[in-house]
Amino acid sequence: MRTLVFGGSFDPPHRGHAALLRAAAERVLPDRILVVPAFHAPLKDAPSAPAPVRAELARLGLIARLPARWGRRARVDMSETRARRPVYAVETLARLKALDPAGKFHFVCGRDAAASFPRWKEPARLRRLATWWYGARASRAGAKTPPPPRHFRRLPGRFPDISSTELRSALALGQDCSDAVYPEVLAEARRHGLYSLDILDSLRKTLKPARYEHTLAMAALAEALARRHGEDPAKALLAGLLHDAGRRFSPPLMAEYARRRRLKVPEFALTAGLEPLLLHAHISEDLARREFGVADPEVLSAVRKHTLGDPQMSRLDRLVYVADACSPDRERADAAETRALAFVDLDAALARCVADKLAHALSRGAWLHPLTLSLWNRLVAR
Ligand SMILES: [Fe+2]
Numbered sequence: 001m002r003t004l005v006f007g008g009s010f011d012p013p014h015r016g017h018a019a020l021l022r023a024a025a026e027r028v029l030p031d032r033i034l035v036v037p038a039f040h041a042p043l044k045d046a047p048s049a050p051a052p053v054r055a056e057l058a059r060l061g062l063i064a065r066l067p068a069r070w071g072r073r074a075r076v077d078m079s080e081t082r083a084r085r086p087v088y089a090v091e092t093l094a095r096l097k098a099l100d101p102a103g104k105f106h107f108v109c110g111r112d113a114a115a116s117f118p119r120w121k122e123p124a125r126l127r128r129l130a131t132w133w134y135g136a137r138a139s140r141a142g143a144k145t146p147p148p149p150r151h152f153r154r155l156p157g158r159f160p161d162i163s164s165t166e167l168r169s170a171l172a173l174g175q176d177c178s179d180a181v182y183p184e185v186l187a188e189a190r191r192h193g194l195y196s197l198d199i200l201d202s203l204r205k206t207l208k209p210a211r212y213e214h215t216l217a218m219a220a221l222a223e224a225l226a227r228r229h230g231e232d233p234a235k236a237l238l239a240g241l242l243h244d245a246g247r248r249f250s251p252p253l254m255a256e257y258a259r260r261r262r263l264k265v266p267e268f269a270l271t272a273g274l275e276p277l278l279l280h281a282h283i284s285e286d287l288a289r290r291e292f293g294v295a296d297p298e299v300l301s302a303v304r305k306h307t308l309g310d311p312q313m314s315r316l317d318r319l320v321y322v323a324d325a326c327s328p329d330r331e332r333a334d335a336a337e338t339r340a341l342a343f344v345d346l347d348a349a350l351a352r353c354v355a356d357k358l359a360h361a362l363s364r365g366a367w368l369h370p371l372t373l374s375l376w377n378r379l380v381a382r
Pocket residue numbers: 243244280281306307324
């Protein structure tokens with residue numbers, strides 16, 4: 001029996017995957033096709049969507065999209081998913097080979113995965129277990145990744161150049177990704193609240209349009225700053241999306257919410273009495289936990305500290321604070337300058353943002369929250 005194996009994270013499966021699988025089927029003419037979602041691909045970061053959901057997405061976005069001739073012979077192989085640990089391709093192929101010793105196996109993957117083959121587990125053995133296929137990208141002709149090893153055969157044609165990582169952040173930032181993802185995959189992802197689609201839907205309903213636009217602009221900037229400064233872009237993006245969730249309430253309702261939920265805001269009585277708007281960051285943190293099930297303490301901290309600041313701020317806290325203060329939708333004349341500075345010297349940008357915030361508060365004779373003052377003093381003393 002001739003088996004075509006397509007492994008990957010499929011987080012989410014996209015049109016590039018579908019085109020690759022179809023081209024491989026037409027070239028290999030398999031008796032059966034196994035799409036094998038990884039529980040956690042060994043060389044990749046942990047996937048954001050749970051494995052059983054990715055398996056369903058792979059069925060919708062890959063198998064159901066194959067021409068009937070191939071669709072009939074295709075199924076999702078759940079072996080790696082059920083293993084609940086990272087499974088190496090060599091394990092999967094060896095297992096399939098043991099079940100069908102006379103069978104011929106063909107393995108297909110994208111250009112980047114093929115290039116990383118020498119780092120896969122037991123590459124020499126792996127190479128003998130299957131015939132290897134890859135698909136070249138439609139663009140990025142001069143991309144820096146090395147060419148795939150010579151035993152890889154190239155499928156005819158070129159394949160949409162879609163990165164799942166970029167796709168996840170585009171989805172989380174509310175961008176139209178219909179040219180990359182099939183609608184049924186998107187609908188299923190939305191049903192499971194993947195890729196922050198549930199957060200976006202909620203923000204769209206609860207925030208004023210300008211606040212929603214600010215959120216998207218700020219989250220995109222936070223993500224870019226995280227990339228620049230070696231922080232986790234997904235955490236920065238998530239903190240960005242959530243940071244102003246509490247702005248759905250008017251200031252009097254913020255005070256009421258914070259009181260009812262017993263939020264631990266330093267100087268609560270003065271804050272609630274004099275500057276209740278300042279409570280929204282703690283409310284956003286509370287909503288992040290309760291409504292969106294966010295449990296990551298680093299993300300929650302960045303959300304909580306984005307307004308008042310804190311003398312103790314992690315790098316993620318600081319870059320989220322800065323991204324909020326100088327996001328591209330801010331009209332202040334020097335926001336662009338601060339933004340540029342943030343990519344070069346995050347702490348210098350932070351000092352500037354805190355100074356601006358204090359100056360603005362003083363200019364209107366406002367009460368200053370002690371956390372912001374402590375942050376300022378700490379930055380000066382540094
Ligand atoms: Fe805010």
